[in-house]
Amino acid sequence: TNQLGQDFWVLQDKSADESAVKVLGHPGEDWGSGCSPCGFNPKYGFGICMAYTSVIGMNCSADFQLNFGAVQEATCLAYDAVLGLFGAPRLNCTNPTIAHPPQVVNCTWSRQDNNHSAFLLETNLADTETAVII
Numbered sequence: 001t002n003q004l005g006q007d008f009w010v011l012q013d014k015s016a017d018e019s020a021v022k023v024l025g026h027p028g029e030d031w032g033s034g035c036s037p038c039g040f041n042p043k044y045g046f047g048i049c050m051a052y053t054s055v056i057g058m059n060c061s062a063d064f065q066l067n068f069g070a071v072q073e074a075t076c077l078a079y080d081a082v083l084g085l086f087g088a089p090r091l092n093c094t095n096p097t098i099a100h101p102p103q104v105v106n107c108t109w110s111r112q113d114n115n116h117s118a119f120l121l122e123t124n125l126a127d128t129e130t131a132v133i134i
Helices: 064-085
Strands: 033-041 046-052 108-111 119-122 130-133
Touching: 033 064, 046 064
Parallel strands: none
Antiparallel strands: 033 046, 108 119, 119 130
């Protein structure tokens, strides 16, 4: 019910039928991973499930703030391409403009455990000193 990127999408044509792009399913998330959209589109009769291994982008060579919209933008563009095959309403996958100055970070990735795929990301951002990415 109104989960952005699952059963609610911003459409290019504001007068288009929003229910035509709704996906019935579950946008599963776990510690650092997720899937969305994931489910069945009843209007066009197809299923889709896009999984990702990080809930944010992991690019440290550009403005780090862009990483926070990376998953939504990538999954939106892929789902929009599928909808285009069916002649469905098209999605507006534009991320909001970032008003803050660019935040370029130096990232250090290190493996934390030989038995698991956990990595530690250390940055020089004041509000995000460390984050665990699985």
